[in-house]
Amino acid sequence: MAIQVATAPSSPVGEPERQEFKPDLERIEIELLLEGIFRQYGFDFRAYAYASIRRRLWKRIEEDGLSTISALQERVLHQPEMMEKLLLDLSINVTAMYRDPGFYVTFREHVVPLLRTYPFIRIWHAGCSTGEEVYSMAILLREEGLYDRARIYATDINEVVLQRAKEGIFPLERMQEYTDNYIRAGGKKSFSEYYTAKYGGALFDQSLTRNVVFSQHNLVTDRSFSEFNVILCRNVLIYFDKTLQSKVHGLFYDSLSMFGVLVLGSKETLRFMAHEDCYQQIAPPEKIFRKVR
Amino acid sequence: MSYALVVLGTSWGGLSAMTALFAALPQDFPIPIVTVQHRSKDSDRLLPQLLQDKTGLTVCEVEDKDALEAGKVYVAPANYHVMIERGYLSLTTEEPVRFSRPSIDVLFDSAADTYGPDTIGVILTGANEDGSRGLANIVRRGGRALVQDPKSAEIPVMPEAALRAVPAAEKLTLDAMARRLIELSREGSKPRLGRKTAV
Numbered sequence: 001m002a003i004q005v006a007t008a009p010s011s012p013v014g015e016p017e018r019q020e021f022k023p024d025l026e027r028i029e030i031e032l033l034l035e036g037i038f039r040q041y042g043f044d045f046r047a048y049a050y051a052s053i054r055r056r057l058w059k060r061i062e063e064d065g066l067s068t069i070s071a072l073q074e075r076v077l078h079q080p081e082m083m084e085k086l087l088l089d090l091s092i093n094v095t096a097m098y099r100d101p102g103f104y105v106t107f108r109e110h111v112v113p114l115l116r117t118y119p120f121i122r123i124w125h126a127g128c129s130t131g132e133e134v135y136s137m138a139i140l141l142r143e144e145g146l147y148d149r150a151r152i153y154a155t156d157i158n159e160v161v162l163q164r165a166k167e168g169i170f171p172l173e174r175m176q177e178y179t180d181n182y183i184r185a186g187g188k189k190s191f192s193e194y195y196t197a198k199y200g201g202a203l204f205d206q207s208l209t210r211n212v213v214f215s216q217h218n219l220v221t222d223r224s225f226s227e228f229n230v231i232l233c234r235n236v237l238i239y240f241d242k243t244l245q246s247k248v249h250g251l252f253y254d255s256l257s258m259f260g261v262l263v264l265g266s267k268e269t270l271r272f273m274a275h276e277d278c279y280q281q282i283a284p285p286e287k288i289f290r291k292v293r
Numbered sequence: 294m295s296y297a298l299v300v301l302g303t304s305w306g307g308l309s310a311m312t313a314l315f316a317a318l319p320q321d322f323p324i325p326i327v328t329v330q331h332r333s334k335d336s337d338r339l340l341p342q343l344l345q346d347k348t349g350l351t352v353c354e355v356e357d358k359d360a361l362e363a364g365k366v367y368v369a370p371a372n373y374h375v376m377i378e379r380g381y382l383s384l385t386t387e388e389p390v391r392f393s394r395p396s397i398d399v400l401f402d403s404a405a406d407t408y409g410p411d412t413i414g415v416i417l418t419g420a421n422e423d424g425s426r427g428l429a430n431i432v433r434r435g436g437r438a439l440v441q442d443p444k445s446a447e448i449p450v451m452p453e454a455a456l457r458a459v460p461a462a463e464k465l466t467l468d469a470m471a472r473r474l475i476e477l478s479r480e481g482s483k484p485r486l487g488r489k490t491a492v
Binding site: 238271 | 388
């Protein structure tokens with residue numbers, strides 16, 4: 001019987017040894033690692049934006065006292081627990097309630113009137129992370145008297161963050177910031193009406209999720225699952241390369257009804273995408289687009 | 294080889310320093326310039342407008358996957374990091390680094406990793422130490438470092454930190470820095486071994 005000895009990393013954690021400039025070799029190593037992860041574990045990061053992936057891989061390498069991407073590959077492929085760690089590194093789940101308040105003001109002014117003309121409103125929030133922006137939209141729709149005829153499909157690749165989104169408990173210490181955002185986003189009530197301090201956090205009114213379906217969906221590999229009047233996907237596609245962005249825009253196009261509305265993050269664009277000509281931008285500079293053909 | 298990229302970081306006092314520097318560059322300055330100026334996460338699009346008023350270069354706020362082009366100054370948007378890819382720019386909303394988003398270090402590290410010796414890193418006036426680590430990475434990869442002379446800076450903290458991290462950096466007033474950038478754009482980056490030199 002073999003005795004397994006846990007070996008500690010021999011080199012000290014600190015400034016990484018990245019003296020030489022070998023970008024081509026580094027790219028080979030990273031592509032091999034991502035290919036290996038995909039084939040061994042099924043997580044597909046192969047078409048993610050390269051600079052950001054590289055930065056996060058090197059952070060993991062430094063923290064684990066390794067010195068090359070290849071060394072990380074060795075660990076990741078042979079130790080599933082290393083893959084779990086890396087998966088957390090590679091998932092960005094930074095979000096906030098009413099992030100970019102100006103967007104919500106524009107949405108109220110320019111999209112809500114369109115939605116009023118529909119008897120039933122189907123909304124897809126793609127890449128919803130821990131749900132802060134889903135609750136923000138639910139509150140907005142309620143205040144505009146549209147919530148009861150709306151259904152929000154909130155999806156993310158990551159089951160863990162979806163679970164947190166369902167719970168609807170957000171850090172109390174961020175409520176001041178969120179309250180400011182809410183007011184600047186055109187909120188019509190007192191923000192504190194929507195939550196109670198509980199379980200060490202702010203527990204949001206559970207009736208806000210009565211018409212929300214949280215579900216796992218992978219933008220890279222999964223297909224369209226319905227037709228929507230509004231698709232929100234803010235600051236998710238920035239983590240993809242241009243080819244994958246274009247592919248996902250195909251998915252969104254196929255999933256939007258005619259005259260449906262696509263919402264991107266405020267620094268994202270449809271430029272150079274195959275479907276650019278199929279949309280009209282409503283109320284620039286906000287990235288709210290209407291499918292017109 | 295010629296330089297592919299200028300990356301520039303600044304915080305307090307950055308607007309007037311960048312205004313002076315860019316005003317002294319010709320409108321056909323052949324190297325794209327990517328800038329991070331620390332600012333509040335809710336600040337609007339005023340900064341690019343103010344810079345544009347005083348320079349012949351084209352100033353724009355970065356949008357995701359913007360192509361890198363000569364004659365342009367790219368301004369990092371509030372509340373996003375900017376990263377350099379080969380030929381274009383990517384944005385991320387990853388967590389702030391040293392309390393900053395955009396972070397100068399994040400921009401500089403990605404420039405060093407992508408363009409190595411073809412990178413010029415510039416640090417101007419500022420009230421914190423962001424950028425010093427990234428500047429050291431640029432130099433470690435064979436790139437060049439220019440730092441505003443702390444004596445001439447509105448706030449010397451950021452240039453001083455950069456000079457501590459990179460003692461060999463060139464210490465210049467803004468006028469001298471503009472002249473130096475023009476010179477570097479003509480003479481090209483240092484030749485190096487082990488890489489094909491495309492013309």
